Amino acid sequence: MAPSDELLTRFDLTDPAFIAAPYPVLAELRAGAPMFWYEPSQQWMVTRWDAVHGALRDRRLGRIYTHRYTHAELGRPAPDPRWSDFVESERWSLLNLEPPDHTRLRSLVTKVFTPSAVAALRPMIEELSATVLAPLVEGGGFELLTGYAQPYSVAVICSMLGVPREDTQLLLDWSHAIVKMYELTTTDEQRGAANTAARDFVAYTRALLADKRRRPDDLLVSQLVAVEEAGERLTEDEIVCTTIVLLNAGHEATVNTLGNGMRALMLHPGEWARVTSGAVTARTAVEEMVRWDTPVQLFERWVLEEGVAVGGVELQVGDEIAMLFGSANRDPDHFPDPDRFDAGRGDATHVGFGGGTHFCIGAPLARLELEVSLATLASLAPGLVLAAEPSYNPTFVIRGLTGLELAVG
Ligand code: HEM
Numbered sequence: 001m002a003p004s005d006e007l008l009t010r011f012d013l014t015d016p017a018f019i020a021a022p023y024p025v026l027a028e029l030r031a032g033a034p035m036f037w038y039e040p041s042q043q044w045m046v047t048r049w050d051a052v053h054g055a056l057r058d059r060r061l062g063r064i065y066t067h068r069y070t071h072a073e074l075g076r077p078a079p080d081p082r083w084s085d086f087v088e089s090e091r092w093s094l095l096n097l098e099p100p101d102h103t104r105l106r107s108l109v110t111k112v113f114t115p116s117a118v119a120a121l122r123p124m125i126e127e128l129s130a131t132v133l134a135p136l137v138e139g140g141g142f143e144l145l146t147g148y149a150q151p152y153s154v155a156v157i158c159s160m161l162g163v164p165r166e167d168t169q170l171l172l173d174w175s176h177a178i179v180k181m182y183e184l185t186t187t188d189e190q191r192g193a194a195n196t197a198a199r200d201f202v203a204y205t206r207a208l209l210a211d212k213r214r215r216p217d218d219l220l221v222s223q224l225v226a227v228e229e230a231g232e233r234l235t236e237d238e239i240v241c242t243t244i245v246l247l248n249a250g251h252e253a254t255v256n257t258l259g260n261g262m263r264a265l266m267l268h269p270g271e272w273a274r275v276t277s278g279a280v281t282a283r284t285a286v287e288e289m290v291r292w293d294t295p296v297q298l299f300e301r302w303v304l305e306e307g308v309a310v311g312g313v314e315l316q317v318g319d320e321i322a323m324l325f326g327s328a329n330r331d332p333d334h335f336p337d338p339d340r341f342d343a344g345r346g347d348a349t350h351v352g353f354g355g356g357t358h359f360c361i362g363a364p365l366a367r368l369e370l371e372v373s374l375a376t377l378a379s380l381a382p383g384l385v386l387a388a389e390p391s392y393n394p395t396f397v398i399r400g401l402t403g404l405e406l407a408v409g
Pocket residue numbers: 063094095096106157245246249250251253254257290295296299300351352353354355357358359360361362363365366367
């Protein structure tokens with residue numbers, strides 16, 4: 001059943017009230033239909049877990065269509081030349097590739113992010129977590145995102161890639177500007193800022209590659225520079241885009257998960273007590289943090305072939321779907337009592353990390369970073385409480401807090 005006009009006015013991605021509390025609206029939309037047409041963005045919105053889960057694995061859908069069709073063939077506008085630096089910075093991003101290029105690039109990066117390779121980083125990550133958190137806890141109160149999560153998460157991804165940690169603030173500023181491009185409500189001013197950030201980020205990464213050629217180390221960027229798989233060298237543009245996507249994706253969602261998830265735990269003190277007492281392990285609680293208030297709320301796919309149906313609706317080549325991950329993760333047909341935050345639920349079948357060929361390459365790292373953070377917070381500051389009412393950034397696709405003020409208690 002198509003949603004009523006009244007319900008659609010409440011699904012307003014620009015409305016701070018919707019962004020602050022999207023789940024009741026998403027529940028109504030999901031109860032009405034597995035997929036509905038959304039005129040403002042000209043997309044089909046997918047609401048239910050089984051439809052999202054299926055779409056993620058359907059190879060007839062793609063993150064892009066340009067490997068198969070021209071813009072004109074699908075009646076779509078060509079990219080706006082004003083934002084060409086942004087387009088260039090993402091041209092070879094894993095998120096914008098489909099096989100065979102996707103397979104070739106992803107196989108080079110996967111090795112570094114296998115669960116066992118990531119597990120070997122645990123001592124370094126634990127030490128970093130304690131080093132950043134201890135002085136904040138001693139101070140009696142702190143803002144979790146800028147005080148802890150951002151410097152910690154950027155330091156981890158920089159250590160893996162071989163990027164200087166002194167550049168943390170530059171990287172944060174660029175990625176915060178660039179992620180605005182993924183919203184459905186971006187203004188031209190934000191697009192201009194994202195374009196400038198992308199241009200500077202590309203120049204920075206090219207200089208970094210030149211440095212790695214002169215002074216190689218054994219970390220990921222150097223490995224990419226040196227790699228020659230199946231006799232085929234990577235191009236510099238491919239390495240630049242891969243480095244940028246890993247640096248950006250490597251902290252934005254992790255930081256937002258920690259913020260959203262710690263907010264959830266602070267709002268449910270009984271659940272926080274289960275974590276601090278050890279009744280629920282940090283590893284288990286992390287899965288519920290990603291499910292219950294997922295930081296990546298929406299991701300898109302293009303229909304590349306005839307005969308594709310999602311949620312029972314037959315689609316045409318060139319149609320675009322937007323999968324509502326936050327809605328799928330609260331689907332009562334898949335998760336019992338889905339609105340309940342249950343730190344011990346331990347259900348990893350949520351779609352917070354996507355699925356199929358574009359499944360989050362950083363998921364093992366994100367899980368480890370979040371687990372270590374939660375364990376460190378629980379051991380150094382078990383009496384944590386909210387010090388102020390948190391609020392959400394005015395963006396829906398990447399959904400996270402402006403900050404999370406905590407008191408050590
Ligand atoms: C809790 C934290 C994280 C969440 C919730 C998350 C979420 C996601 C999601 C939903 C996708 C799939 C997008 C799609 O299907 O279109 C994805 C892809 C990706 N993520 Fe993550 N991510 C997280 C952390 C990370 C980290 C730490 C890294 C890097 C080290 C990373 C790197 C990537 C990359 C490179 C892709 C693209 C993979 C591909 O297209 O083949 N992510 N992530």
